[in-house]
Amino acid sequence: MKKVNIGGVPEHFNLAWYLTLKNGDYKKEHINLRWHDYAGGTGAMCKALRNKEIDIAVILTEGIIKDIIAGNPSKIVQTFVDTPLIWGIHVAHSSSYKTIEDLKGTKAAISRYGSGSHLMAYINAENNEWDLEKDLDFEIIKNLEGAVDGLTSGKADYFLWEKFTTKPLVDDGVFRHIGNCPSPWPCFVIAVREDFIESNKADLKTILEIINNTTTEFKEIPSIDKTIANRYKQQLEDVQDWLNITEWSQSLIDKQTIMTVQKQLHMLNIIPEIVDYKKLTCKL
Template sequence: MLSPVCYLREQDIMPPLRIGFVPEHFSTPIHFANKRFGLNAELTPFPSGTGHMITALRAGEIDVGIGLTEGWVAGLGREDTPKADDGGYKLVGTYVETPLCWAISTGASRPEIRNVDSLKSSKIGVSRIGSGSYVMGYVLADERSWLIPTSGVCTSSESASPYTKTVVLNTFENLRKAVNSGEADFFMWEHFTSKKYYDSGEIRKVGEIYTPWSSWKIVASTKLVSGDGEEKKVDPRVEELFGKLNQGIKYFNEHQDEAVQYISTELDYSEEDAREWLKTVKFPEDTRGVDLNVIEKTIGVLRDAGVLVTGKGMRAEEMIATSR
């Protein structure tokens, strides 16, 4: 009698993707994709945000990252982007369509900081250099006309810095402590993540700023991208990821009460805040691909803000592996 032949699909023998994500309310569709639809992945939380995921991608510690648009673009667009591995990652998908509201926070007992204008020439706290909290500090400065050109020409974030010091603090908890101790004067973090600490009186809100772009993108290690120009292809596991995320988003949209239950019990939010957040966020029906116009706009704003330098770093089309 002949022995049966066992046929294995490619995804059965390939290791699961190692996916980095920020463990906040925005991660709820990822939770549903994993719990309800069998997402084949090792999920690794990065509470310190996008800048930390960039480091992990370049070190080969994760394969995919789901994080903030401005962080990914700044990481690839800066003139000191590592060239040997082509930046270490490429933009492959869109996770959130709506802008992000960054709350601007200071310590509870900092009477000298009255409003946003009081923050010019102050100490800004950031999670990491290159993170969204770092990048948005320059976007804020650009909006407020605080940038300080060197020799009349604004050529980089260092020459244009309107802050006396940039304090790297890694975690949201450290940022909150720093503005109360005086180590930093203010920091920027997502509104609903910050709100609980306004309500408790630990920190105080002095303003807010919205990103002028859709706020979350998906990136993949360059090791998972093959081909050049418009012929780039991504690993089949990444294509499968898009499908699972699409299912998770659809379930999220159709089961809002379950989403609120998860956010208010497993994450650090009240039920009231979870329901308010749901009114502000829109996930795409299809996560696959990135709009070139969105990345070009992001680059333009970051150049105006002095984060990126015209003529240096990657162009928008070089950052994208999968277009919409």
């Protein structure tokens, strides 16, 4: 049986992977798919792909594009979630900051440089016409747990993270939500190491076929809203809102979207150059 390692964030977006694993769908096809949670997000998964700790990553679009251009020997093989990620902008509950404009020139908590929380802090600054050199400062906090400590202790002033994931912390009075910054593109893609694609194309196609069959019908799964609410400790109405605005994909990200992401990252000096579509993607 072929062993395959896959990584992703331990969030509701990836429940479809958990369900297919629990059901033994991959083992029926003689594939031993092993899931690894990466609470550190995109930066941690980019590192794991480079180190061959995982073969596949369910990862933020902008983060993996940046890292492939920086030398990560991987390719995007499919969009996973077609809709934008709604990044919530959060401060400590007791913070004096009330609006996004109040955050100009303060310190953003980020999981690591090159992470989604880092890149989206730039997008937020650009959206609000801040000076990208003078008005941005960063504190590395590694993960959501680190963000709680960082904001509560005052080491950092604000934190961008997926709105629904952080909602329980808002409900509990740890964070205060003061705005949103949606990603201007599909949020999650499936990226695979190039050497794995070359030597395991048939298994990879099988894995994608299984997950795509599940995401196609994900919203029709009986009581899926209650399952998500219970598993991820979220309010049922929040989960229902999230399901209403979220669409999965079963196809490869298109050229125009790849160009849109690159133009934005290049304008913000996050990537040094715009590269060809084929350098970033692989059609199976």
